[in-house]
Amino acid sequence: MKIITGGVTAAKGFEAAGAEAAIKYQNRKDMAMIYSSRPCVLAGTFTSNVVKAAPVLWDKKIVEESPFGQAVIVNAGIANACTGKEGMDYCSRTAKKAAQVLNVPEDAVLVASTGVIGMQLPIDRIEAGVEALAGIKADTEEAGTQAAEAIMTTDTRSKQAAAEIEIGGVKVRIGGMSKGSGMIHPNMCTMLAFVTTDAVISKELLTRAVKADVEDTFNMISVDGDTSTNDTLLVMANGAAENPEIKDGTPEYEAFCSALHYVNETLAKMMAGDGEGATALLETKVIGAATRQDAKLLAKSVISSSLVKAMVYGHDANSGRILCALGYSGVSFDPENIRVFLEGEQGRVPIYQDGKVITDSEEEASALIAKQEVHVLVDMKMGNETATAWGCDLTHEYVNINADYRS
Amino acid sequence: MKIITGGVTAAKGFEAAGAEAAIKYQNRKDMAMIYSSRPCVLAGTFTSNVVKAAPVLWDKKIVEESPFGQAVIVNAGIANACTGKEGMDYCSRTAKKAAQVLNVPEDAVLVASTGVIGMQLPIDRIEAGVEALAGIKADTEEAGTQAAEAIMTTDTRSKQAAAEIEIGGVKVRIGGMSKGSGMIHPNMCTMLAFVTTDAVISKELLTRAVKADVEDTFNMISVDGDTSTNDTLLVMANGAAENPEIKDGTPEYEAFCSALHYVNETLAKMMAGDGEGATALLETKVIGAATRQDAKLLAKSVISSSLVKAMVYGHDANSGRILCALGYSGVSFDPENIRVFLEGEQGRVPIYQDGKVITDSEEEASALIAKQEVHVLVDMKMGNETATAWGCDLTHEYVNINADYRS
Numbered sequence: 001m002k003i004i005t006g007g008v009t010a011a012k013g014f015e016a017a018g019a020e021a022a023i024k025y026q027n028r029k030d031m032a033m034i035y036s037s038r039p040c041v042l043a044g045t046f047t048s049n050v051v052k053a054a055p056v057l058w059d060k061k062i063v064e065e066s067p068f069g070q071a072v073i074v075n076a077g078i079a080n081a082c083t084g085k086e087g088m089d090y091c092s093r094t095a096k097k098a099a100q101v102l103n104v105p106e107d108a109v110l111v112a113s114t115g116v117i118g119m120q121l122p123i124d125r126i127e128a129g130v131e132a133l134a135g136i137k138a139d140t141e142e143a144g145t146q147a148a149e150a151i152m153t154t155d156t157r158s159k160q161a162a163a164e165i166e167i168g169g170v171k172v173r174i175g176g177m178s179k180g181s182g183m184i185h186p187n188m189c190t191m192l193a194f195v196t197t198d199a200v201i202s203k204e205l206l207t208r209a210v211k212a213d214v215e216d217t218f219n220m221i222s223v224d225g226d227t228s229t230n231d232t233l234l235v236m237a238n239g240a241a242e243n244p245e246i247k248d249g250t251p252e253y254e255a256f257c258s259a260l261h262y263v264n265e266t267l268a269k270m271m272a273g274d275g276e277g278a279t280a281l282l283e284t285k286v287i288g289a290a291t292r293q294d295a296k297l298l299a300k301s302v303i304s305s306s307l308v309k310a311m312v313y314g315h316d317a318n319s320g321r322i323l324c325a326l327g328y329s330g331v332s333f334d335p336e337n338i339r340v341f342l343e344g345e346q347g348r349v350p351i352y353q354d355g356k357v358i359t360d361s362e363e364e365a366s367a368l369i370a371k372q373e374v375h376v377l378v379d380m381k382m383g384n385e386t387a388t389a390w391g392c393d394l395t396h397e398y399v400n401i402n403a404d405y406r407s
Numbered sequence: 408m409k410i411i412t413g414g415v416t417a418a419k420g421f422e423a424a425g426a427e428a429a430i431k432y433q434n435r436k437d438m439a440m441i442y443s444s445r446p447c448v449l450a451g452t453f454t455s456n457v458v459k460a461a462p463v464l465w466d467k468k469i470v471e472e473s474p475f476g477q478a479v480i481v482n483a484g485i486a487n488a489c490t491g492k493e494g495m496d497y498c499s500r501t502a503k504k505a506a507q508v509l510n511v512p513e514d515a516v517l518v519a520s521t522g523v524i525g526m527q528l529p530i531d532r533i534e535a536g537v538e539a540l541a542g543i544k545a546d547t548e549e550a551g552t553q554a555a556e557a558i559m560t561t562d563t564r565s566k567q568a569a570a571e572i573e574i575g576g577v578k579v580r581i582g583g584m585s586k587g588s589g590m591i592h593p594n595m596c597t598m599l600a601f602v603t604t605d606a607v608i609s610k611e612l613l614t615r616a617v618k619a620d621v622e623d624t625f626n627m628i629s630v631d632g633d634t635s636t637n638d639t640l641l642v643m644a645n646g647a648a649e650n651p652e653i654k655d656g657t658p659e660y661e662a663f664c665s666a667l668h669y670v671n672e673t674l675a676k677m678m679a680g681d682g683e684g685a686t687a688l689l690e691t692k693v694i695g696a697a698t699r700q701d702a703k704l705l706a707k708s709v710i711s712s713s714l715v716k717a718m719v720y721g722h723d724a725n726s727g728r729i730l731c732a733l734g735y736s737g738v739s740f741d742p743e744n745i746r747v748f749l750e751g752e753q754g755r756v757p758i759y760q761d762g763k764v765i766t767d768s769e770e771e772a773s774a775l776i777a778k779q780e781v782h783v784l785v786d787m788k789m790g791n792e793t794a795t796a797w798g799c800d801l802t803h804e805y806v807n808i809n810a811d812y813r814s
Contacts, residue, residue, distance in 0.1 A: 051734030051742045082727050082742070084762040117727025118764025182714065224713040225632065227735035229727075306631040306713075307589065307809055314810030320489050320524020320636075327458030328634035335458045335489070355491040357525025396806050402714055403721030403802075 001259050007160030009144035010175030011198035013037045013240030017137040018150030021129030023122060024077030024115060029150035031126070032074040033133035034194055035102060039068035040236035041203045042110075043210040045218075047231030053081030055111045056232060058091040062110055069236060070108040072194060073098050073130055074151050076179070080113040080121050081229040090121045097127045101134040112192050112232050114153055114179060148177035151192055154276050154401055155181045161266035163259040167252045168244035172199045174259045178267040182223060182276035182402060193218065193233045193267055198241035199256060205248055209257050210235050217264035220296065220389040222304045223275030224398070235260075272303075272390035273373070277397030282312050284376040285343075285388045294331045294380075295387035301329035302376060303391030312374050313393035317342060317365035319351035319358070322376060333380060342368040343375035408666050414567030416551035417582030418605035420444045420647030424544040425557030428536030430529060431484030431522060436557035438533070439481040440540035441601055442509060446475035447643035448610040449517075450617040452625075454638035460488035462518045463639055465498040469517055476643060477515040479601060480505050480537055481558050483586070487520040487528050488636040497528045504534045508541040519599050519639050521560055521586060555584035558599055561683050561808055562588045568673035570666040574659045575651035579606045581666045585674040589631055589683035589809060600625065600640045600674055605648035606663060612655055616664050617642050624671035627703065627796040629711045630682030631805070642667075679710075679797035680780070684804030689719050691783040692750075692795045701738045701787075702794035708736035709783060710798030719781050720800035724749060724772035726758035726765070729783060740787055749775040750782035 009016050014036050021031040044063040046056050062069060073094050080087045095109035102109075113121070137143065148158035162175030176195035201209075210233070218233060246252050273281035284302040289295035302308055305325035311318045319340050327335065340352035342365050349364045351357065368374065416423050421443050428438040451470040453463050469476060480501050487494045502516035509516075520528070544550065555565035569582030583602035608616075617640070625640060653659050680688035691709040696702035709715055712732035718725050726747050734742065747759035749772050756771045758764065775781065 049731060049734035050736075050738070050740055051730045079727070082730050082759065082762065082764050084743070086763075116725075117731060118725070118759075118766070226712055226714050226728075226731060229731050229734060305633055306805075307633050310806055310809030313806065316810070318523075318525070320486070321633075323458045323489050324456060324524060324633060324636050327456035327636060329457075331457070333457055336491070352489065352525075355489065356493075357489045359525070394806060394809075396803050398713075399717055399720065399801060399803050399806060402717030403723070 001255065001262060002164045003262065004162045004164050006141045006162040007144040007148050007175045007177040008034050008194055008196045009139050009141060010162035011173040011196045013198055013238045014196045015137040015139045016143045016147035017133040018146030019129060019132045019136065021075065021125050023075050023125055029146065030076045031129040031133060032147035032150035033137055034072040034147065034196065035137050036070050036236060036238040038238040038240055039070055039108065040238040041201065041206055042069040043207040043235040045211060045214050045233045047228055049227050049229050051082065051229045053079055053113060053230040054083055054087035054091050055080055055113045056230060057088065059110045059112065059232060059234065062107060066107045068108055069110055070104040071098050071102050072110040072112060072234060074112040074192065075126060076151050076153050077115040078113060078119045078121050079115045079117045079230050081117045083120055086120055090123050093123055094126050094130065097130045101131055110234060114151065114192050114230055117229060144177065151179045153179065155179050155274055157274050159267055159270040161263045163262045165255045165259045167246060167255065170241050170243040172241045172243050173197060174263050176263045176267055178271055180223060180271040181274050195235045195263055197237045198239065199237050199246060200239040200241065200243050201237050201246040201256065205246065206235060206237050209260055213257065213261050213264050217261065217268040220300065221268045221272040222300065222391045223272065225304055269390050272392055275392035276401045277395040278392030279395055280312055280393045281373045282309065282391045282393060283373065283388060284378065285386065286378045286380060287386045288380040288382055289385040290383040292385045292387060295385045297329045297331050298326055298378060299387045299389035301325045303389045306394055309391065309394035312369060313395050315366060315370040317351055317369040323352060326378065333382065337381055339379045341377040343377050344368045348377060408662065408669060409571045410669065411569045411571050413548045413569045414551040414555050414582045414584040415441050415601055415603045416546050416548060417569035418580040418603045420605055420645045421603045422544040422546045423550045423554035424540040425553030426536060426539045426543065428482065428532050430482050430532055436553065437483045438536040438540060439554035439557040440544055441479040441554065441603065442544050443477050443643060443645040445645040445647055446477055446515065447645040448608065448613055449476040450610065450614040450642045452618060452621050452640045454635055456634050456636050458489065458636045460486055460520060460637040461490055461494035461498050462487055462520045463637060464495065466517045466519065466639060466641065469514060473514045475515055476517055477511040478505050478509055479517040479519060479641060481519040481599065482533060483558050483560050484522040485520060485526045485528050486522045486524045486637050488524040490527055493527055497530050500530055501533055501537065504537045508538055517641060521558065521599050521637055524636060551584065558584065558586045560586060562586050562681055564681050566674055566677040568670045570669045572662045572666045574653060574662065577648050577650040579648045579650050580604060581670050583670045583674055585678055587630060587678040588681050602642045602670055604644045605646065606644050606653060607646040607648065607650050608644050608653040608663065612653065613642060613644050616667055620664065620668050620671050624668065624675040627707065628675045628679040629707065629798045630679065632711055676797050679799055682799035683808045684802040685799030686802055687719055687800045688780045689716065689798045689800060690780065690795060691785065692793065693785045693787060694793045695787040695789055696792040697790040699792045699794060702792045704736045704738050705733055705785060706794045706796035708732045710796045713801055716798065716801035719776060720802050722773060722777040724758055724776045730759060733785065740789065744788055746786045748784040750784050751775045755784060
């Protein structure tokens with residue numbers, strides 16, 4: 001696998017665009033389009049929140065029932081959630097407009113929204129936006145970047161990743177973009193992420209690959225414990241690479257999965273590190289767990305703890321709070337038997353073992369917890385299973401952003 | 408039931424004291440004692456965190472195995488958690504000292520600690536503190552208040568409640584004190600709470616009453632989602648009222664339970680409202696749920712949401728965030744069918760119904776969410792079960808406190 005630059009336009013046959021549509025934000029791009037010149041096999045995972053935004057309901061139906069997909073229309077600023085029948089009508093009108101200007105079937109158009117819950121979309125501006133996007137879409141890296149910028153809300157950086165593999169002597173690419181950055185505690189997948197590939201792969205196999213991979217990537221991040229109403233991951237495969245079809249159980253499928261994993265994990269980590277108000281990425285790796293599920297619960301408990309997050313912000317390597325978070329994760333263990341480290345380029349610094357906080361490595365530990373990426377390593381010494389989760393620190397800026405979002 | 412003033416010394420035969428012992432804090436009281444002149448029947452609930460502080464392990468054993476209890480020694484500043492064998496030895500030495508100066512059996516002495524995890528107790532100062540406390544203990548309301556003040560950490564107010572009932576023509580009292588105010592997401596019971604009563608009641612019945620009541624009181628509050636290593640509720644009944652023994656299934660038992668409930672709920676609400684950095688108490692009442700468990704999950708999900716908490720701090724009645732939190736609670740429901748209100752002295756203001764956020768009552772809603780007590784009411788329209796949970800807002804001060812706790 002080769003890591004390459006770019007995002008949703010890295011794979012052959014995909015175009016993208018970003019434009020100013022004044023949906024809620026002023027003087028910035030707030031609508032994006034992804035378009036494939038060929039029909040795409042679709043896979044998607046959506047929020048597990050019982051309260052699902054209208055575009056989530058719309059896309060779920062398309063992914064499950066439509067023969068193929070060809071375009072995605074995204075807006076930032078308004079989530080189109082808790083908007084009743086009117087909200088569903090807006091999805092339909094957006095798709096209709098896109099079908100018209102792109103000359104694709106209406107049921108091949110996916111829609112996605114992110115922003116304030118409970119406000120209705122200004123549909124006239126959405127429709128005008130769709131028309132503008134269709135006029136400027138392109139297959140360039142720059143066009144992909146424009147789209148990635150247009151879907152940001154409180155994100156401070158746009159998020160893209162792409163990789164290339166070879167299948168039967170043919171180059172196959174996977175690229176994606178995503179946005180955070182609050183209400184992030186995905187359960188199925190996260191806020192908005194779009195991944196495109198030119199691979200030839202069946203819908204069934206693509207769906208299986210995606211469902212397995214989100215468990216280790218998007219579902220292992222948290223910014224604030226709030227599972228959004230709009231979480232959406234869409235993966236589109238248009239077959240433009242014209243590789244021999246990827247089959248289950250082959251080295252080619254493995255290669256495809258590892259490239260997909262790279263793109264998903266990179267996007268997920270970017271989301272965690274750019275969580276609302278964050279100054280640091282907090283990674284927690286659990287090794288030596290008895291089961292994979294245990295490893296995941298433990299890792300997620302640490303990165304989700306308000307007190308651990310505030311401690312990272314305060315650059316205080318207070319390992320007692322990490323122990324506390326492990327202890328209420330729901331996993332049973334002997335606190336006397338586990339070990340906790342901070343990891344840096346120079347190796348591991350132990351901060352807890354034999355049932356006690358270690359204080360004589362305080363200076364090294366403090367240096368490691370002040371970095372922009374903080375790596376916690378927990379050795380459960382109960383088995384061989386591992387998992388990694390990603391979060392961010394809890395800062396004054398998080399409170400600023402969320403005490404003053406609508407106004 | 409009559410609400411009365413006071414705390415742990417409200418019931419007959421109980422003495423208390425608070426003193427400066429310089430455990431970690433300087434120039435403030437940081438050790439407390441509760442003492443009963445008669446042996447007490449004990450009931451207790453403790454943290455469900457796998458990582459249990461040494462005093463939790465000590466007290467669990469006493470509550471389960473000792474014939475009776477007679478004294479509690481509490482310190483603030485250091486939690487005596489993640490302290491290994493040394494930490495257990497300190498519990499034992501504290502109990503030994505108290506047994507000596509109070510002339511009670513060693514296994515009748517309970518201990519409790521709260522504060523920083525991972526530091527060892529300065530046992531000499533603890534022992535000196537025990538001696539000082541024994542010298543000044545008294546059965547006055549003032550002595551109870553001194554004790555309630557001494558157990559505070561980041562609390563801004565001391566927390567006491569007391570009630571009186573009549574049983575067989577005899578006045579019986581229940582009083583208690585507690586402290587918060589971070590790492591509060593009790594699961595069995597919360598940080599430190601001590602309740603005393605002069606009722607004559609068996610250990611079995613007291614235990615049953617306490618276990619049932621914590622489910623609706625201490626287990627229904629959250630400040631930050633972190634279940635502490637030190638959560639402890641101790642209830643001591645010394646029988647000094649000399650009432651006819653309270654028997655199961657009688658109106659007297661009902662009266663006792665309602666007084667216990669008043670004390671527990673009042674202490675729990677005080678903890679929520681005085682959560683670290685809090686400016687407001689956030690109460691969420693769910694009515695019309697299909698099951699009691701559903702009602703609890705829904706109510707706790709709302710008061711635990713970082714985004715709802717930040718919204719209360721920002722005085723923004725953004726009901727979409729409440730819907731989002733209900734939606735990821737784990738309870739299944741039809742979002743089109745439920746209703747959400749803010750409640751005030753003037754009545755209810757609807758903020759969500761028919762699947763949509765209601766915006767035309769925005770002004771009234773904004774006024775209610777700016778109050779010091781914010782009351783959210785959710786009508787699930789699925790049955791007759793109800794539950795109430797209490798939390799607080801998420802503020803800059805919470806981040807201040809927790810990014811700078813150890814230093």
